[in-house]
Amino acid sequence: MGVLEKIKEIEDEMSRTQKNKATNYHLGTLKAKLAKLKSELLIGPGGGSGSAKEDGFDVQRAGDARVALIGFPSVGKSTLLSSLTETKSEAAGYEFTTLTCIPGNLIYKGTRIQVLDLPGIIEGAARGKGRGKEVIAVARSADLVLMVLDAQKEGLQRHRDILEAELESVGMRLNKNPPDVTIVKKTAGGVKFNSTCKLTKLGDEPQKVVMNILKVHKINNAEVLVREDVDVDQIIDVVVGNRKYVKCLYAYNKIDTITIEEVDELARKPYSMVMSVNENLNMDFLKEKIWEFLGLTRIYTKRKGAPPDLEEPVVLSTIRKGTSVESLCNNVSSHMRRDFNFAMVWGKSAKHAPQRCGLSHVLSDQDVVQVVTKTVKQARNDKNYQKLVEGFEQKYKDKKKKAAALKKKKVGKLQR
Numbered sequence: 001m002g003v004l005e006k007i008k009e010i011e012d013e014m015s016r017t018q019k020n021k022a023t024n025y026h027l028g029t030l031k032a033k034l035a036k037l038k039s040e041l042l043i044g045p046g047g048g049s050g051s052a053k054e055d056g057f058d059v060q061r062a063g064d065a066r067v068a069l070i071g072f073p074s075v076g077k078s079t080l081l082s083s084l085t086e087t088k089s090e091a092a093g094y095e096f097t098t099l100t101c102i103p104g105n106l107i108y109k110g111t112r113i114q115v116l117d118l119p120g121i122i123e124g125a126a127r128g129k130g131r132g133k134e135v136i137a138v139a140r141s142a143d144l145v146l147m148v149l150d151a152q153k154e155g156l157q158r159h160r161d162i163l164e165a166e167l168e169s170v171g172m173r174l175n176k177n178p179p180d181v182t183i184v185k186k187t188a189g190g191v192k193f194n195s196t197c198k199l200t201k202l203g204d205e206p207q208k209v210v211m212n213i214l215k216v217h218k219i220n221n222a223e224v225l226v227r228e229d230v231d232v233d234q235i236i237d238v239v240v241g242n243r244k245y246v247k248c249l250y251a252y253n254k255i256d257t258i259t260i261e262e263v264d265e266l267a268r269k270p271y272s273m274v275m276s277v278n279e280n281l282n283m284d285f286l287k288e289k290i291w292e293f294l295g296l297t298r299i300y301t302k303r304k305g306a307p308p309d310l311e312e313p314v315v316l317s318t319i320r321k322g323t324s325v326e327s328l329c330n331n332v333s334s335h336m337r338r339d340f341n342f343a344m345v346w347g348k349s350a351k352h353a354p355q356r357c358g359l360s361h362v363l364s365d366q367d368v369v370q371v372v373t374k375t376v377k378q379a380r381n382d383k384n385y386q387k388l389v390e391g392f393e394q395k396y397k398d399k400k401k402k403a404a405a406l407k408k409k410k411v412g413k414l415q416r
């Protein structure tokens with residue numbers, strides 16, 4: 001039996017099975033099997049799900065964040081790219097005007113956001129319809145999916161559902177947080193299960209449900225810790241791994257063609273905003289929303305006795321590596337992190353000006369930070385310092401080792 005047939009069989013069985021407490025366990029197992037087959041289908045025996053390395057899709061990452069424009073054909077994605085950025089992307093009244101990935105730069109509040117215009121996708125995109133696979137691979141690489149929808153189309157919600165399903169089917173999770181579940185694989189000892197809260201969505205025997213999901217994925221020894229009231233799908237997400245948790249903003253375009261009541265209804269939906277690119281309606285609000293969803297945070301650094309550098313902020317993001325002083329140091333240089341002593345912080349995050357802070361302090365947008373590094377004497381006296389230096393050296397060695405191994409592998413391949 002082929003993978004597709006197996007998937008069909010399991011889906012049929014699931015639709016035949018009534019959903020209740022007694023069947024919870026059985027359904028969970030079926031779901032886990034389904035997820036395994038689907039991930040096999042995506043990765044395939046040859047490896048590689050849709051890759052962005054295809055002609056015209058391999059756009060280099062640039063700027064402080066990346067936004068992908070995803071939507072059905074002719075919803076106005078290219079019109080939008082041309083409006084937000086200096087890049088002109090061809091727009092026209094027929095479907096599939098855009099055939100590759102076209103990058104543009106949105107300069108907003110002193111940060112540079114890479115916006116990617118893409119071909120329209122349709123149902124079945126993830127399975128390779130049209131250039132669906134390539135488009136979705138680009139979407140996976142983005143920090144924010146800007147889902148563009150045509151407000152005048154009937155079946156608007158259906159379009160939104162289809163697009164969401166396509167992205168979900170390749171392991172993307174929109175506007176969700178990774179489940180607070182850790183699974184540490186072991187070599188022996190069976191499955192040890194612990195939870196720190198009441199589990200209401202896994203039936204009467206949550207442990208059994210989880211163990212069975214693990215078994216389907218051939219994990220027989222593991223330590224499982226659940227810290228959140230999760231459902232079966234969330235457990236499966238953790239077991240399968242490789243999920244991409246990404247923000248999604250729904251932008252309803254062409255509101256110039258619908259009634260004010262209809263506009264009002266769309267604008268109230270969660271994670272949504274309304275606009276008309278052609279009529280230049282709400283475009284500033286869109287930029288603000290993109291900024292907010294990306295969680296961009298500008299930090300102005302300063303040297304002792306000098307004014308802050310207001311020209312070029314260091315841009316951090318709450319949705320990527322966070323905005324702690326440590327993230328700032330790592331962003332500037334590994335030396336700054338290694339030699340860090342304390343930071344002086346001015347701005348919204350500081351209780352008083354300036355506040356003396358450690359690495360874990362979380363910074364706010366437009367804070368000014370002066371990082372004070374250790375003197376040589378201080379560094380020598382610091383017990384942790386030596387450990388840190390060793391850590392850095394080990395990391396460097398590991399990196400070199402990895403690179404050498406990779407090179408060897410490549411050469412080996414070429415020789416074969």
Ligand SMILES: Nc1nc2c(ncn2[C@@H]2O[C@H](COP(=O)(O)OP(=O)(O)OP(=O)(O)O)[C@@H](O)[C@H]2O)c(=O)[nH]1
Nearest residue numbers: 074075076077078079091092096097098120277278
């Ligand atoms: N009425 C109205 N039409 C718009 C608006 N924005 C874009 N359009 C029109 O919609 C049509 C399609 O625009 P495109 O930008 O080519 O759409 P696309 O999503 O890039 O399309 P593909 O590349 O084919 O997937 C064009 O005729 C645009 O002029 C708008 O705000 N209102």
Ligand SMILES: [K+]
Nearest residue numbers: 074092094097
């Ligand atoms: K078009």
Ligand SMILES: [Mg+2]
Nearest residue numbers: 077078097098
């Ligand atoms: Mg286009």
